[in-house]
Amino acid sequence: AQSVTQLDSHVSVSEGTPVLLRCNYSSSYSPSLFWYVQHPNKGLQLLLKYTSAATLVKGINGFEAEFKKSETSFHLTKPSAHMSDAAEYFCVVTHRSNDYKLSFGAGTTVTVRA
Amino acid sequence: DTGVSQDPRHKITKRGQNVTFRCDPISEHNRLYWYRQTLGQGPEFLTYFQNEAQLEKSRLLSDRFSAERPKGSFSTLEIQRTEQGDSAMYLCASSPQTGWTSGSHSGETQYFGPGTRLLVL
Numbered sequence: 540a541q542s543v544t545q546l547d548s549h550v551s552v553s554e555g556t557p558v559l560l561r562c563n564y565s566s567s568y569s570p571s572l573f574w575y576v577q578h579p580n581k582g583l584q585l586l587l588k589y590t591s592a593a594t595l596v597k598g599i600n601g602f603e604a605e606f607k608k609s610e611t612s613f614h615l616t617k618p619s620a621h622m623s624d625a626a627e628y629f630c631v632v633t634h635r636s637n638d639y640k641l642s643f644g645a646g647t648t649v650t651v652r653a
Numbered sequence: 654d655t656g657v658s659q660d661p662r663h664k665i666t667k668r669g670q671n672v673t674f675r676c677d678p679i680s681e682h683n684r685l686y687w688y689r690q691t692l693g694q695g696p697e698f699l700t701y702f703q704n705e706a707q708l709e710k711s712r713l714l715s716d717r718f719s720a721e722r723p724k725g726s727f728s729t730l731e732i733q734r735t736e737q738g739d740s741a742m743y744l745c746a747s748s749p750q751t752g753w754t755s756g757s758h759s760g761e762t763q764y765f766g767p768g769t770r771l772l773v774l
Contacts, residue, residue: 571761573762575765581767582657582744582765582766582767582768583696583744583746583765584765585762585764588761588762590761629695629696631695633761638701638708638709639684639748639761639763640686640698640701640709641686641688641696641698641746641763642698643695643696643697644695645693645694645695646693646694646695
């Protein structure tokens with residue numbers, strides 16, 4: 540069984556300040572983890588992925604995430620938020636044993652204040 | 654554009670009507686997945702194909718839903734006798750054939766289309 544829990548349904552930050560989106564996962568096996576972003580009326584775009592290589596993963600647009608097995612977490616961060624970061628963010632888990640079907644969290648809505 | 658495409662982008666229909674959505678995956682991607690996303694929720698898995706073979710259907714997929722991928726390229730998702738509860742965003746994703754390549758496992762990453770937003774009145 541696999542699942543993810545996104546701990547914040549909504550995060551509001553000021554432009555130029557750090558962003559932290561929290562994600563905990565549950566998986567019977569060593570998982571593959573992803574963060575996707577969805578802008579309004581757009582499809583899902585892959586931000587970054589962890590697939591058992593380096594635990595600190597760098598993605599697009601300045602985002603990065605750290606896989607912590609002991610804490611079963613995969614939090615997403617960005618040092619300085621930009622207005623264009625306002626979107627819905629999804630933490631996702633999968634594994635070969637599940638034939639790579641994705642299990643999504645409920646999502647975190649990020650708003651960026653000018 | 655070589656990404657995943659979906660058609661139509663929006664569909665409004667009356668309860669009881671049939672609707673069909675199309676997904677064109679990235680060329681040479683063997684895997685094709687369908688997901689459904691309702692308002693305020695993350696996407697949920699519906700079904701997927703390896704080439705033309707449908708490998709699994711979620712329990713979310715009632716008998717009114719059917720999906721095909723006849724030649725292993727594009728796929729269609731049909732909903733018969735639509736209900737208001739079918740209103741959602743229907744997302745399609747594709748991924749390359751699973752397997753080990755250069756020490757890493759391919760096929761894990763799914764690339765999504767823009768989705769088809771369905772509203773059943």
